[in-house]
Each structure stands twice: as C-alpha cells, then as structure tokens.
Amino acid sequence: MTAFYYILVGLFAGLSFVVFYTYLGYGLVAWVLVKLRGNRYQNSQPAELPHVTMVVPAYNEADYLPAKLRNCLAQDYPADRLHFLFVVEGSTDGSAEFLARQEIPNLRILSGSQRLGKIAAMNRAMSEVQTPITIFTDANTQLNTEAVSRLVSRFTEGVGAVTGEKRIQMADAESAAGSGEGLYWRYESFLKKLDAQLHTIVGAAGELFAIRTDLYEPVEPDTLLDDFVISLRIAGRGYRVEYAPDAYALERPSHSVGEEKKRKVRIAAGGFQAMKRLAYLLNVARYGWLSFQYVSHRVLRWAVTPFCLPALLLLNVLILGVLYVGDTQIPAGAARLWWGMLGAQVVFYVAAYVGYVLENRQTRLKLTFVPFYFVFMNWCVLLGFARFNRGNLTGVWEKSKRAA
Numbered sequence: 001m002t003a004f005y006y007i008l009v010g011l012f013a014g015l016s017f018v019v020f021y022t023y024l025g026y027g028l029v030a031w032v033l034v035k036l037r038g039n040r041y042q043n044s045q046p047a048e049l050p051h052v053t054m055v056v057p058a059y060n061e062a063d064y065l066p067a068k069l070r071n072c073l074a075q076d077y078p079a080d081r082l083h084f085l086f087v088v089e090g091s092t093d094g095s096a097e098f099l100a101r102q103e104i105p106n107l108r109i110l111s112g113s114q115r116l117g118k119i120a121a122m123n124r125a126m127s128e129v130q131t132p133i134t135i136f137t138d139a140n141t142q143l144n145t146e147a148v149s150r151l152v153s154r155f156t157e158g159v160g161a162v163t164g165e166k167r168i169q170m171a172d173a174e175s176a177a178g179s180g181e182g183l184y185w186r187y188e189s190f191l192k193k194l195d196a197q198l199h200t201i202v203g204a205a206g207e208l209f210a211i212r213t214d215l216y217e218p219v220e221p222d223t224l225l226d227d228f229v230i231s232l233r234i235a236g237r238g239y240r241v242e243y244a245p246d247a248y249a250l251e252r253p254s255h256s257v258g259e260e261k262k263r264k265v266r267i268a269a270g271g272f273q274a275m276k277r278l279a280y281l282l283n284v285a286r287y288g289w290l291s292f293q294y295v296s297h298r299v300l301r302w303a304v305t306p307f308c309l310p311a312l313l314l315l316n317v318l319i320l321g322v323l324y325v326g327d328t329q330i331p332a333g334a335a336r337l338w339w340g341m342l343g344a345q346v347v348f349y350v351a352a353y354v355g356y357v358l359e360n361r362q363t364r365l366k367l368t369f370v371p372f373y374f375v376f377m378n379w380c381v382l383l384g385f386a387r388f389n390r391g392n393l394t395g396v397w398e399k400s401k402r403a404a
Helices: 002-037 065-073 095-100 118-126 147-153 176-198 226-236 257-277 289-323 334-360 366-390
Strands: 052-057 082-087 107-110 133-137 159-168 208-212 240-251
Touching: 002 176, 002 289, 052 065, 052 118, 052 147, 065 082, 065 095, 082 118, 095 107, 107 118, 118 226, 133 147, 147 159, 147 208, 147 240, 159 176, 159 226, 176 240, 176 289, 208 226, 208 240, 226 240, 226 257, 226 289, 257 289, 257 366, 289 334, 289 366, 334 366
Parallel strands: 052 082, 052 133, 082 107, 159 240
Antiparallel strands: 133 208, 159 208
C-alpha cells in the first residue's frame, strides 16, 4: 500500500507541474532564456514601402462595413500603395451593394451567391492578390491608424508573417466573460512578446495578421483555425512569425457566456484539428526552438492540461483513501497536507461556480471571474475535443454575437 501511495503522489506532482508549466512556468522559462540569449531580432523600416492588400472576409457584416471601411481608409500608409479586397460571398444583407456604391479606386469586391465559408473566401481572395504583402483583418474589428505601417516595418529578412495584437474593448460594467477574455488576451500578449524575442510566434491573431503573399498555401476548406495553420506552416518552412503589439485590433467581448462558449468550443475543436495536421512540428530534431515553443505554448494548453485538472481532483481523493487504510509507514501528518490540497481545489472550483452564477445574473465579482474563466476555458477544450472526435467539421459556422 505504501508503494501505491507514492505512485499516486508522484502522478499528482507530475500533473501539477504540467499545469504550472503550461500557464506560468513556460512564461518564466521563456523570460529567462530571452534574458540569457538577448533579443537577436531587430526591426527596421524598409527602404521603400511595398504595396499592400488588406483582405477583409465579411459575410453578412453590413452593420460593420461603413466603420470598417472608414477605418481602412484612415490608415497612415501611403494611399497609392494600400489596396482593399472585401470578400462578401453569400452575403444576403446588402454588403456587396453597399461596397459597390463606394467610389474608392483601390477597392475590389469579391462576391457570389453561395456561401462557402471563410477559408474558401480567403483561398479565393489570395488568388487575386498581386501585392507582395497581404494583411488579413476581420470586418468587426477596428485597427489603430498606424497598424499597417507597423506590420510592414516588421518584415525584415527571415520574417514570413507578422501578427498584430488583439485587444478586448470593454466598458466598466462588462460581464465576467468579457473581463476574463480581456485578462486572457493581455497575458497572451505578454507571452507573444517573449515568443518573438526567443524565436517565433506560434499562432497569429486572425483579427490582424500579415504574410508575404508568395508564402501563402491554400488551406483545407474545413479548417477552423485558419490564422493558426497559415502562420505555423510558414514557420515550419523556416521563416519567423514576428509580433507587432503596437499594431492592434479592437474587438468587443462576447455577448454572453453562451456565445463565448460557442466560440471557444469551436476554437478548441480547431486546435485538435490543427495539431493533427501540424504533427510534423513535434520533431524537435528538425524544428528546434519552434518545436519547443509549439509544445510549451500550444500543445500542452490544448491537448494535455485540460485533462490534468479533473485527474488531479481524482488523484487527491484516491490519496486520501489510501491514507485512511491505516498504513503506518506513510509519514504522519500527510493527511493534513492532502486534506488541505483537496480543500484548495474545492474552494477554487466553488469560486468558479459562483463566478458562473454571477455571470448569468449579469454581475461581475473580480475574486471569482478569474477562476471562472480558467475553468470555463478548460471545460470548453474538453467539449471541443468531443466535437473534434465526432468529426464533420466545417469551415462554415455560425458567428458568435459580440457585445454592442
């Protein structure tokens, strides 16, 4: 019985380390490595600004198009070198008609009666792009006026793609879902800065990212995470994916927990789909730093840690059960330690549940929204895994509602 106890303790310690490393440890390791190695990558403005095409997939986004178009035209990039390509295929809300009425020389519209999904729209758009740099941005986001200039400035030698920063635009009284989403993206931005300084970003933000046009590879039509797959495939070809936090896209938080759940389950299913298609990046002997960053920042978070959390709770209960068998060779006082560990887990999950209840009542409590959002994200990963295993994934999905 003593040996079984120590096996359980070893498993508990191992899984605890995985959870810690995934959410905090990797950030610490990356920070130390950056301090030891230094940031070897310097940015410089190109001698001549290249022509750039902004591709905006916009299915039934008529409510956002006027503001998006004004935002695109307000960019401080030279107007004669900035081109716009709006893809509105399948839209039934007058998007194509609105854009057709605009007298903008560098504006092109791709439309059609059939909705084939965002990926098919992007593949179609890329066959039309003739500029050396392509920037993808969503119709429902607003960019800072320097966004294009700052993305372009990062395209130094060896850089194949550049991602901007996603920022969540929240009012003071936003829901817990919005608050958690904002906190999550602030931490993600911190990690991306470290990733870029260490070697490369492992996943672009679909709201705003740029690539060298000639590096684009058509993406499978059923792909759920196009930004992630496109950027990682470019990194896998030996190019760096740079980070431009001073080029950002503002987006409103999800309308409700239900809408955020819908979005995160789809992202999680897309994560498992992407990991299957990008399995070759696990070859550390070939991909080196990229493999290390990919596993540490993505694979553990998507494919390992969410399964560790319920396992830790179960292991804690099993350990207490072994202790009460009465084996005198187990150190005295161990029971107090493991009751304390179980109590800490229970308190954390109770706080998460309270956060969930308060969210449904449109009330936010800072002490509960962090555990709520943490548990919520990992629960969505488990649901996403189930969805991935069911198959029948499609690149055509229902859009999640955003807060007004």
